[in-house]
Amino acid sequence: MMDATTAEFLKYAAEIREEVNEQLATYATFGDGCPERLEAAIRHSLMAPCKRLRPLLVLSAAETCGSTRRTAMPAACAIEMVHTYSLVHDDLPAMDDDDLRRGLPSCHAAFDEATAILAGDALLTRAFEIIARDQKPTSTAIQCVTELARAAGSCGMVGGQADDLAAEFQAGDVEFLTSIHRRKTGAMLTCCLRLGAISAGGTSAQIESLTTYGGKLGLAFQIVDDLLDITGAEAQIGKKTNQDTEHGKLTFPSILGIEESRQRAEKLIEEAIASLNSFGSRASNLEALAHYVLNRNH
């Protein structure tokens, strides 16, 4: 049974998703300057139905700091573009070799490898253009570009993807796996919270609290992802399941077992919510989101 808080949160998330989709559709319209097939590939991956978790984090963080969603919309869309590019490249045959993504054929499967490589490149490039052009004021835009580039770069997301490839068929403990995921998904999720707070003109203390929240949420998210890969149904999560096991990948359940992984995720979510204390009731959506991340089944 769904409680009232969850229902309200889901309504809020759906509203944001619609706003974000509308803005992304505009941002992914290039007109005459862009080859048709390239634009089609970009839109195929960017506009595929999905949760828009990262924009939701950005926009909720901005609201939690007392600003509006509109203020942080360019940053929110930019992060979704960076996330999408990473999926497009991650799915390539030379990487995870995944034909299914967001319930649709992945980019290289729907188009071809070369087009998928270029579509990913274009999305990453567009993300920085959007922030530089539309995020206001200029000083905020520069801070957002710097933070996003750092989180997405070789010491962040891309570094985590490289780690991840190297870690296949390799032994490792929880600390090692945590360090991979801090880079691979953690850096970007934390970046969402920070960009939302920065766009909103939040104080250092607010940015700090949201960073803590983001780090814990990110790790919990990854543990739940690993669990869903074992227990989820393919149709529900929109990509093939049991891929990690098949590929011999190091995951939290493979080291800790299902039960302890679950407990660890729960503890992280508790701590994430505790870090929002100073925001009072303004943080209710981020609290609900943390519960949602823990309890999602896709």
Added chain:
Amino acid sequence: MMDATTAEFLKYAAEIREEVNEQLATYATFGDGCPERLEAAIRHSLMAPCKRLRPLLVLSAAETCGSTRRTAMPAACAIEMVHTYSLVHDDLPAMDDDDLRRGLPSCHAAFDEATAILAGDALLTRAFEIIARDQKPTSTAIQCVTELARAAGSCGMVGGQADDLAAEFQAGDVEFLTSIHRRKTGAMLTCCLRLGAISAGGTSAQIESLTTYGGKLGLAFQIVDDLLDITGAEAQIGKKTNQDTEHGKLTFPSILGIEESRQRAEKLIEEAIASLNSFGSRASNLEALAHYVLNRNH
């Protein structure tokens, strides 16, 4: 025989190359945060011996507008990173499938495909980080990020690469080929000039003149590149020759013939130099560079 102007220009270019290489080596040092193999792949491609034409354009443009090289160094290095990433991805088996680059094994040949994809992604991301962090003042940095993203994106370089793939084994006239190269190499070369001028705080008229120079130089550069692919020796140009013909690619010589292509390049270089009139003697390096682009044999 080399004349005095050419000798002086080559000395100037060598000096700049050394400064740029030093700064790039610093920018491509990530420390503990970056997986070793990823950093090695990034450095393999970025630090391979090459002309550093693009930084040379950025820094010369800044000097032509009356500023210093130091002022425009972050933008110059960022553009070289973007250029290098495009080569790394362009060389991939799914794209041009090239095992040799800048006289060394290309990135995926020296490492592996997945690492090459990620190294390219990391270089592109790092470029924007560098500008946002180091290019001063903030208003200039934002303008540089916007211009670079536009030139490198789906209506610029990436769009041109997509065009280029589609144009293999396809008929087309000079206008069609020109439009491809305006995107593929022209947008980035023009961007070099613009970023140099913008970093230097150049006037609109100065930026405009350098944009004209860049457009004409870029197209001449491409025509010479096509000619070198036919006539150049593999050892001299550091990559396989006659690749275009083997791949059935549309080139200027394949449409116009060698002689008319050569004449067209000469005329463009004349026009490029004419557009520098208003700068007087301050433009002497850009003039010499235009002659060099026309007469290079590698």
